[in-house]
Amino acid sequence: MSLAHDARVAVHPAGVAQRSARGWPEINNPAAWIVAAILLIMPLIANGFFLIEIFATTLILGTMALSLMFLAGYGGMVSLMQLTIAGFSAYMVAVFGVSGNANISLGWPWWLAVPMALALATIFGTLGGALAVRTEGIYTIMITLAIGAAFYYFTNQNWAIFNGHTGINTVATPHFWGVNWRADIPFYYIVLAVAALCYFAVEYVSRAPFGLALQGVRDNPRRMAALGFNVNAHRVAAYAFASFVAALAGVLQVWNYRQISPGSVSVGACIDILIIAVVGGITRPIGPFIGALIFVLLRTFAIDFLVKLGLDGNRFRLLIGLGFLAIVFWSSDGVIGLWQSWWRRQRSGAARSSGRHGRGSGQGSGQASGQGSGHG
Amino acid sequence: MDSVAQRLSAVGAGAALELRGVTRLFGALAALTDVTITVRPGERRAVLGSNGAGKTTLFNCITGDFPPSSGTIRFFGEDVTHFPPYERIRRGLRRTYQISALFPGLTVQDNVYLACRGVSRGRFSFLRPGQNDALMHAADNLVQAVHLTSVKDQHVAELAHGQQRQLEIALALAGAPRFVLFDEPAAGLSPTERTELIEILTSLPAHIGYIIIEHDMDVALRVVESVTMMHNGRIFKEGLPQEIQSDPEVQELYLGGSHE
Numbered sequence: 001m002s003l004a005h006d007a008r009v010a011v012h013p014a015g016v017a018q019r020s021a022r023g024w025p026e027i028n029n030p031a032a033w034i035v036a037a038i039l040l041i042m043p044l045i046a047n048g049f050f051l052i053e054i055f056a057t058t059l060i061l062g063t064m065a066l067s068l069m070f071l072a073g074y075g076g077m078v079s080l081m082q083l084t085i086a087g088f089s090a091y092m093v094a095v096f097g098v099s100g101n102a103n104i105s106l107g108w109p110w111w112l113a114v115p116m117a118l119a120l121a122t123i124f125g126t127l128g129g130a131l132a133v134r135t136e137g138i139y140t141i142m143i144t145l146a147i148g149a150a151f152y153y154f155t156n157q158n159w160a161i162f163n164g165h166t167g168i169n170t171v172a173t174p175h176f177w178g179v180n181w182r183a184d185i186p187f188y189y190i191v192l193a194v195a196a197l198c199y200f201a202v203e204y205v206s207r208a209p210f211g212l213a214l215q216g217v218r219d220n221p222r223r224m225a226a227l228g229f230n231v232n233a234h235r236v237a238a239y240a241f242a243s244f245v246a247a248l249a250g251v252l253q254v255w256n257y258r259q260i261s262p263g264s265v266s267v268g269a270c271i272d273i274l275i276i277a278v279v280g281g282i283t284r285p286i287g288p289f290i291g292a293l294i295f296v297l298l299r300t301f302a303i304d305f306l307v308k309l310g311l312d313g314n315r316f317r318l319l320i321g322l323g324f325l326a327i328v329f330w331s332s333d334g335v336i337g338l339w340q341s342w343w344r345r346q347r348s349g350a351a352r353s354s355g356r357h358g359r360g361s362g363q364g365s366g367q368a369s370g371q372g373s374g375h376g
Numbered sequence: 377m378d379s380v381a382q383r384l385s386a387v388g389a390g391a392a393l394e395l396r397g398v399t400r401l402f403g404a405l406a407a408l409t410d411v412t413i414t415v416r417p418g419e420r421r422a423v424l425g426s427n428g429a430g431k432t433t434l435f436n437c438i439t440g441d442f443p444p445s446s447g448t449i450r451f452f453g454e455d456v457t458h459f460p461p462y463e464r465i466r467r468g469l470r471r472t473y474q475i476s477a478l479f480p481g482l483t484v485q486d487n488v489y490l491a492c493r494g495v496s497r498g499r500f501s502f503l504r505p506g507q508n509d510a511l512m513h514a515a516d517n518l519v520q521a522v523h524l525t526s527v528k529d530q531h532v533a534e535l536a537h538g539q540q541r542q543l544e545i546a547l548a549l550a551g552a553p554r555f556v557l558f559d560e561p562a563a564g565l566s567p568t569e570r571t572e573l574i575e576i577l578t579s580l581p582a583h584i585g586y587i588i589i590e591h592d593m594d595v596a597l598r599v600v601e602s603v604t605m606m607h608n609g610r611i612f613k614e615g616l617p618q619e620i621q622s623d624p625e626v627q628e629l630y631l632g633g634s635h636e
Contacts, residue, residue: 204502204504205502207504208501208504208505209493209498209499209500209503210500210501212482212486212489212490213490213493213494213500215481215482216487216490218481219478219479219480219481219482220478220479222441223473223478223479223547224490224494225461225465226461226470226471226473226477227462227490227491227495227547227550228462228465228495228551229462229490229494229499230460230499234499234500
């Protein structure tokens with residue numbers, strides 16, 4: 001046997017099929033098609049309140065948390081500044097675009113202000129990332145938290161650009177082709193399109209050389225360098241990509257609320273994004289959206305629930321905190337992990353009662369359908 | 377002293393690897409002291425020595441995992457002393473690790489694919505490899521060469537120890553290696569797996585030279601043409617395998633010493 005010429009093997013056709021199916025697990029998953037269909041016809045089912053306050057908000061927060069999932073799940077870098085990047089992008093839309101604060105806003109049309117905001121926020125996040133990649137683990141968390149906190153206090157105190165603690169109000173939203181794109185139904189579809197784009201982009205990249213290399217960096221940075229990769233450059237590029245995703249979500253956020261103020265970029269809000277991602281599960285791109293839905297539902301309805309119990313409605317965070325504790329206690333992979341282990345148990349239980357396939361086969365198919373994005 | 381290295385480097389045109397006075401300090405501890413080694417292209421050499429002799433530190437200096445405190449390292453004539461590891465790897469240097477350094481969250485195929493991608497262009501590519509991707513085929517061939525085709529879609533964390541060691545070697549052979557550093561590749565392998573390892577090493581194309589750290593003399597002396605003995609961070613002796621094996625000082629220090 002010789003390494004140089006002997007090993008010219010035809011790729012096993014089943015292997016190819018399996019590889020492409022693993023690349024896009026949704027294609028073989030009926031549940032994914034059902035969810036996609038429901039999301040598309042949502043305006044027929046849900047009223048304006050549910051459409052915007054629940055689903056659009058979920059998708060926006062989910063997209064922010066998705067940018068954290070990309071960094072943490074694939075890159076092993078827990079960044080607490082993803083909301084800050086989104087907030088920076090939101091502020092830039094308000095500053096360059098049209099708002100009620102005419103002394104600050106430059107009045108650019110949205111199609112100029114938005115690319116400008118995306119570019120500046122991506123640069124901001126990339127520079128922050130370039131600082132953060134010099135550290136590992138808890139120090140990355142500390143540096144990114146420090147950037148988030150610094151930005152929060154800066155927006156509070158800077159009046160020339162960020163208008164201090166009052167923030168920038170009555171931010172204009174796009175009107176073109178005779179459509180008010182901030183009306184409930186058009187805005188829902190914009191948010192859905194952007195969130196879906198980001199979701200599929202993250203999933204696609206996870207199987208592309210860049211994403212695979214990022215997972216390699218997560219698993220063993222030293223070996224990656226010994227394979228010819230510039231590890232820090234890869235990490236900074238990952239921050240750039242994640243920053244762009246967060247910046248897109250920031251634009252949607254400022255259009256959603258039509259205002260942006262320091263309260264939206266507080267340290268508490270930064271940590272909410274981390275909680276959303278961890279509760280949902282950070283090993284797959286769907287996790288952050290599940291986490292965001294749980295978060296938004298709790299935030300919206302826990303108040304009524306708590307008041308019925310005779311408690312202070314503002315204590316909804318207590319519920320979120322308890323849920324967070326429960327989930328990290330029982331599953332390191334968030335709600336997805338809980339669901340998957342339950343599903344796997346069902347499968348192996350069914351297999352055992354049918355008496356043929358062992359645990360191995362149940363596990364194998366669990367991975368084939370669930371594990372599209374190189375789970376760690 | 378008429379060392380093998382001197383004799384061989386006088387014959388060969390340029391050295392594959394040339395270390396001059398390489399010293400590596402960890403605080404006050406000198407892990408390597410004034411190490412000078414010349415290895416010609418295609419040469420296969422074993423580095424022997426007891427634990428703490430500085431063998432792995434030598435590898436770490438050559439690859440740049442830990443840069444040397446002083447001295448120079450030339451790789452095919454080019455001074456790479458201050459290059460980051462990835463620049464040395466892109467020039468054809470490869471290494472394996474004593475304790476497998478793999479990517480447990482990825483499949484065997486993806487591990488090898490990354491190794492192929494690391495030494496070619498498109499490391500930052502956002503485009504997924506297609507079905508006829510040349511590097512995917514290169515990865516398939518490597519997986520086949522180390523007998524891992526049957527497990528190529530499994531995650532590395534699920535592999536047996538011997539399979540992980542084989543994958544470790546596959547990662548070091550991706551692309552166009554010119555010189556490979558094998559750090560105890562036989563550690564923990566069964567006798568059958570050792571035979572396979574020897575087969576892989578001896579069947580490497582002749583232009584690929586390597587240095588192998590190996591405690592198992594049966595493996596080491598069958599796959600090399602020269603031997604360097606290290607002791608306490610210094611070069612202790614260099615020679616042909618049979619010279620080293622029969623050298624009384626070496627036997628006293630290493631072969632005898634290991635049974636103390």
